[in-house]
Amino acid sequence: MDKTNLNNYFHSLFPIETETVEKITETFKEFTLDKNIRLLDKETISTKTYFLEKGYMRSYILNEDGEEVTTNIYWAPCFVNDFLSFFRQQPTKEIYETLTECSFWETNLENVQQNFHTIPEFREFSRLLFVINYYKLNDRLIEVVSQKAETRYLHLLKKQPHIFQHIPLKIIASYLGITDSTLSRIRKDISKM
Amino acid sequence: MDKTNLNNYFHSLFPIETETVEKITETFKEFTLDKNIRLLDKETISTKTYFLEKGYMRSYILNEDGEEVTTNIYWAPCFVNDFLSFFRQQPTKEIYETLTECSFWETNLENVQQNFHTIPEFREFSRLLFVINYYKLNDRLIEVVSQKAETRYLHLLKKQPHIFQHIPLKIIASYLGITDSTLSRIRKDISKM
DNA sequence: GTAATTTCTTGACATTTATCAAGTATGTTT
DNA sequence: AAACATACTTGATAAATGTCAAGAAATTAC
Incomplete structure (x- = not known):
């Protein structure tokens, strides 16, 4: 139950007190997955948010011809989320699967909501994660079309x-x-x- | 100073009290721009968040050959933001320009921060906007590559x-x-x- | 209302990328 | 080690898209 990597991820993104981080990550639980295992299947509703501590994973869709189209690649350390599914409780379109052995920390929406509304630093962190992820996507889109x-x-x-x-x-x-x-x-x- | 359209946008996205919306939009000021006018130039830092009440606009970059590559198209009613520039106070990569006559409501980061940390419904709204925008981008990326x-x-x-x-x-x-x-x-x- | 500018279309041709199929290499299982 | 599965490469060919240039159509400016 060593949360060093998880906690350091918060510190690496912006200035935040150690006690605040520890409070945020209090409810996180650890687990591991083997290679080529689904973290999240398509058409399901995501109930957890995940911190990828170690390993590589990807999200992908199946196109009309049944071919896999990789939509994103994730490598530790990072948070892995299907935002629409987790925050809006809608079915995922994508499949999330490990590419190597992976270790994760997870917590549920209730805890995230609790932190979001009671810990100002966590709100800022959440928004920062969105901004970062949005711009990664934006940059990829620009590359693909130009x-x-x-x-x-x-x-x-x-x-x-x-x-x-x-x-x-x-x-x-x-x-x-x-x-x-x-x-x-x-x-x-x-x-x- | 009729904020009906602005306020209705909040109501259209999720259940929220009229008084709460009015408090959120209290500091918003109205302005208009002619066709083909820049709302936000590249390499500048965005100091405002904008609600597009009427009209069409786009964001674009200039590629290596100096050609304009349109990165996004916006139509009323919607919020228009360079998230990275506004929330992280970094220079924009893109140019934001009207395509038709447009009318806007704007407010500054200080007011957004104030609302974000004092009005729980505004936090939820902000996150919802991110989720929606993220998935529009994600869907476009999937289309382009597949x-x-x-x-x-x-x-x-x-x-x-x-x-x-x-x-x-x-x-x-x-x-x-x-x-x-x-x-x-x-x-x-x-x-x- | 005419001129000037911008947008849209089209032809000829070049480049980029996909498709399909076969073969090679690599890794995994037993 | 052999058998199997998966990943990677390559050739031949086709399809998709770009480039450049010219003209037509539409819009804007004077």
Whole structure:
């Protein structure tokens, strides 16, 4: 029950008292999942919020042809949430699955609400998480509509090289919005230069 | 100084007392902008949050070639915010510009913070706005990486036909992540069927 | 109302990316 | 170690989308 990593995540984002963090994380419980296990299935309602302490995971949808399209990749340390499902109690569209062995801390909506309305620092933290996640998405969208696949690949390789050590290329390809064949060719072309 | 539309927007999103809404919107001031006027320039820090009461606007970036890439389209009634700039006081990457004559209500960060920490319903509202905006972005990203341009065009035409009456096709094309030539051909192909 | 500007369309052609199928490499299970 | 499954690469070809340039249509400015 060592909450060091969980608590440090709060400290890393903005200035906050140790006692306040400990109060926020009081109700969090730890658990682990093996590789390729679903944290959250589609068409279900998310009842928990998750802090990913260790490992890699992704969210994905199944398109009309039944193919998996990776919508997001998560690596520790970070919070993993289906915001719409958790906060609005609506069914998820996406599937959340581990890509490696993962360890998590979780708490439920009731505790989040309690903290949100009683701990001003937690409100600020919550809003900060939203802002950060919103802008990650925004930046990805801008890249997808304005840059070609090779540029997007090179940018991801430069910014997050570690994911190439832990995640199959076909999943990274789908995250980049291209097929695995195309990614393979891009990598070949680049290696020639 | 008729705040009916502004106040009604709160009521439309979730159950909330009239007095609470009036307290929230107490500090909002009205203003209008002509067509093609910047609400927020790039590389500036947003000091206000805006409610768009009437009209259409967009945000866009300039890519490496100096071409405008429309990142978002807004239509009344809605809140328009550069979240990162407003809440984190960072320079904007995007330009926010009216596409038609627009009327707005604005208030500053100090008032938002005051409301956020003293009015529980406003906190809930703020989080709801984030969730809604996050999922609009998420859905767009999924469309862009998993559907071809024609499908995306048809979907937009079906869901938001009104924007085609108010916004030039070249801007809609850029919002869809394609060139205006391609959009023109897509429209021709569809009209043949 | 005419000129000027902007938007939209279209043709010819180039580039990017996808599809399908086969083969190779790698990893996992027993 | 063999058998199996999964991941990755590659070739041939097709489909989607972009580029550039020109002209038509619509809108705005004077």
